Amino acid sequence: MIMESNKIPQSQHFTTTWIAPGVCAAVGSEGGAAISNAGLIDLGGQVVVYDTFLTLQAARDLRALSEAVFGQPPRMVINSHYHNDHIWGNQVFLPEAQIISTSQTYQLITTAGGEEYQYYSANSKQRLQSLQAQLQETRDPEQRRQIKMWLSYYAGLLETLPTLEISLPTVTFEHALGLHGTQRSARLNVFDGAHTGSDTVLLLPQDGIVFMSDLLFVETHPYLPDGNPFLMLNVLQELSKSDAEYFVPGHGPVGTLQDLEKMIYYIEYCLEEASNLLDGNGTLEERINGLQVPNEFKNWGLSQFYQANIRFLCLGLNEE
Ligand SMILES: [Zn+2]
Numbered sequence: 001m002i003m004e005s006n007k008i009p010q011s012q013h014f015t016t017t018w019i020a021p022g023v024c025a026a027v028g029s030e031g032g033a034a035i036s037n038a039g040l041i042d043l044g045g046q047v048v049v050y051d052t053f054l055t056l057q058a059a060r061d062l063r064a065l066s067e068a069v070f071g072q073p074p075r076m077v078i079n080s081h082y083h084n085d086h087i088w089g090n091q092v093f094l095p096e097a098q099i100i101s102t103s104q105t106y107q108l109i110t111t112a113g114g115e116e117y118q119y120y121s122a123n124s125k126q127r128l129q130s131l132q133a134q135l136q137e138t139r140d141p142e143q144r145r146q147i148k149m150w151l152s153y154y155a156g157l158l159e160t161l162p163t164l165e166i167s168l169p170t171v172t173f174e175h176a177l178g179l180h181g182t183q184r185s186a187r188l189n190v191f192d193g194a195h196t197g198s199d200t201v202l203l204l205p206q207d208g209i210v211f212m213s214d215l216l217f218v219e220t221h222p223y224l225p226d227g228n229p230f231l232m233l234n235v236l237q238e239l240s241k242s243d244a245e246y247f248v249p250g251h252g253p254v255g256t257l258q259d260l261e262k263m264i265y266y267i268e269y270c271l272e273e274a275s276n277l278l279d280g281n282g283t284l285e286e287r288i289n290g291l292q293v294p295n296e297f298k299n300w301g302l303s304q305f306y307q308a309n310i311r312f313l314c315l316g317l318n319e320e
Pocket residue numbers: 081083195214250
């Protein structure tokens with residue numbers, strides 16, 4: 001499955017997993033400024049990028065990879081959803097590429113995405129300083145690992161923000177779109193409301209590969225509070241019936257069917273934990289703050305999402 005070549009330029013921000021000839025998952029490295037995963041797909045005649053990372057420096061390495069391996073910059077960029085860690089590298093692929101997303105993702109980049117931009121412009125410096133202070137005080141290796149991840153997030157952002165321009169999609173679509181080259185075809189399918197208002201997956205049916213962005217996290221806690229856990233379960237169940245062999249997540253290494261099943265299990269586990277927490281001593285907030293990450297998810301990245309997920313699910317269950 002994995003092809004290593006000394007012709008492939010190395011990046012400090014991601015590692016490359018070649019899933020098929022011409023199809024690469026760029027998996028964000030711990031300590032790098034990619035933060036999420038991206039895909040590079042040679043359709044034959046034109047190269048497609050699926051998601052563009054958090055920072056310009058990581059996106060530049062992805063563009064360089066396309067130029068080194070395929071002899072050309074990407075002509076199409078897909079924005080799977082509006083979250084900053086998947087689209088802030090967009091401008092690096094201009095002017096050659098068309099940036100493609102659903103109409104709803106386009107809207108969300110201008111609304112909720114604009115708020116993200118304001119927040120990070122105002123707070124990144126201070127967040128970085130407080131994380132540096134936390135690292136000084138923390139001895140627990142797992143906590144240190146998490147703090148270091150967020151340190152590279154904010155350090156990467158501070159490098160990117162001075163020259164960042166939020167580059168909007170130039171082509172929008174509603175439900176599905178086909179992309180065709182001389183070597184292969186890709187299909188974009190859309191799921192509404194699961195991870196964000198609109199999430200686009202990229203399927204390569206001939207290769208048995210699906211790029212799922214944040215509809216899948218592998219060995220990493222997913223982020224549920226911007227979506228709907230029941231719709232996430234529907235998406236995961238639907239895609240697990242496809243005959244694809246490889247599933248590229250938004251965060252974590254390239255997965256298989258087993259990883260989709262693990263994500264289904266995680267969401268069901270959290271739903272049950274949230275429903276149990278609604279009854280008990282003390283306030284709900286105290287019970288949530290007292291939660292430990294269960295052993296089976298202990299080694300997963302982004303562990304602070306665990307409490308955030310449970311809190312979000314408790315609020316939802318409370319409203320029912
Ligand atoms: Zn996301």
